[in-house]
Amino acid sequence: MTTAGEQITSGSECMSALAEQVKSGNIRAVSRLISLLEDQHPGGTAALRLLTRRQAAVIGITGYPGAGKSTLIGQLITTYRRLGLKVGVLAVDISSHVTGGALLGDRIRMQDHALDHGVYIRSMATRGRQGGLARATDRAKLVLDAAGYDVILIETIGVGQNEVDIVDVAQTVVAVVAPGLGDEVQAMKAGLLEMAHIVVVNKADHPDADAAVRDLREWCPIVLRTVATTGEGVSDLVAAIAEHRRLRDLGPGSARAAMRHPN
Numbered sequence: 001m002t003t004a005g006e007q008i009t010s011g012s013e014c015m016s017a018l019a020e021q022v023k024s025g026n027i028r029a030v031s032r033l034i035s036l037l038e039d040q041h042p043g044g045t046a047a048l049r050l051l052t053r054r055q056a057a058v059i060g061i062t063g064y065p066g067a068g069k070s071t072l073i074g075q076l077i078t079t080y081r082r083l084g085l086k087v088g089v090l091a092v093d094i095s096s097h098v099t100g101g102a103l104l105g106d107r108i109r110m111q112d113h114a115l116d117h118g119v120y121i122r123s124m125a126t127r128g129r130q131g132g133l134a135r136a137t138d139r140a141k142l143v144l145d146a147a148g149y150d151v152i153l154i155e156t157i158g159v160g161q162n163e164v165d166i167v168d169v170a171q172t173v174v175a176v177v178a179p180g181l182g183d184e185v186q187a188m189k190a191g192l193l194e195m196a197h198i199v200v201v202n203k204a205d206h207p208d209a210d211a212a213v214r215d216l217r218e219w220c221p222i223v224l225r226t227v228a229t230t231g232e233g234v235s236d237l238v239a240a241i242a243e244h245r246r247l248r249d250l251g252p253g254s255a256r257a258a259m260r261h262p263n
């Protein structure tokens with residue numbers, strides 16, 4: 001017969017085994033722990049406490065649905081993999097219940113990397129609970145960090161309509177804007193652009209891209225152009241992210257200050 005005490009012991013042993021597997025980079029353990037955290041299972045919290053903090057670069061990729069975030073993330077994965085880095089992606093799936101197909105689309109666009117063991121891609125779902133997503137995303141980030149992912153990319157639709165305040169979760173926030181969305185750009189300025197460290201005008205193959213870049217430069221010091229479908233501009237984006245991290249490491253506030261006043 002098993003007493004309640006023994007059950008608790010064996011439960012915590014289970015969780016310490018799970019934590020060890022996560023630390024050794026076991027992908028199934030990573031998935032299992034993230035699921036426990038999404039479900040707010042107490043065992044998940046217990047396992048989380050046993051993890052060791054590492055030094056992952058956490059990068060938020062935010063912007064309206066259709067701006068090209070997932071496509072751009074596919075390109076960033078390719079670039080970081082070429083640098084020998086392990087990449088984890090958390091796609092915060094808040095738009096899928098609006099658009100219906102976003103999750104599938106994300107899978108298709110990122111599937112080039114599906115067989116690469118140095119890449120882990122996970123959709124974070126709301127599961128109908130208010131406020132739970134931000135917490136689960138923040139904790140999933142810690143799991144990926146402990147599992148040895150060097151770069152963690154978090155896709156969200158940004159501030160205001162999202163349960164996840166990306167600026168609290170990510171170290172570097174990249175706002176992705178597509179040209180020809182005049183009203184949306186206006187609406188984004190107040191929130192998203194102000195907290196973004198780097199602004200990307202994606203779909204730079206679009207004729208309105210130059211106007212969008214000019215317009216955004218009045219708001220943000222770092223505005224880059226990309227064509228996510230071909231990879232154009234992605235190496236400049238990777239360089240800008242690295243530079244932001246370098247400045248950020250110099251001390252609180254210096255990244256923003258230095259980027260606003262480069263000299």
Ligand SMILES: Nc1nc2c(ncn2[C@@H]2O[C@H](COP(=O)(O)OP(=O)(O)O)[C@@H](O)[C@H]2O)c(=O)[nH]1
Pocket residue numbers: 063064065066067068069070071072105106109202203204205226227228229230
């Ligand atoms: N012409 C063009 N299309 C793009 C570009 N980047 C993405 N797309 C397309 O835009 C659509 C939305 O892209 P997706 O990455 O799903 O956007 P997300 O909703 O922001 O993740 C897809 O059909 C992409 O193929 C680009 O730079 N140029």
Ligand SMILES: [Mg+2]
Pocket residue numbers: 069070071102106155
């Ligand atoms: Mg997407």
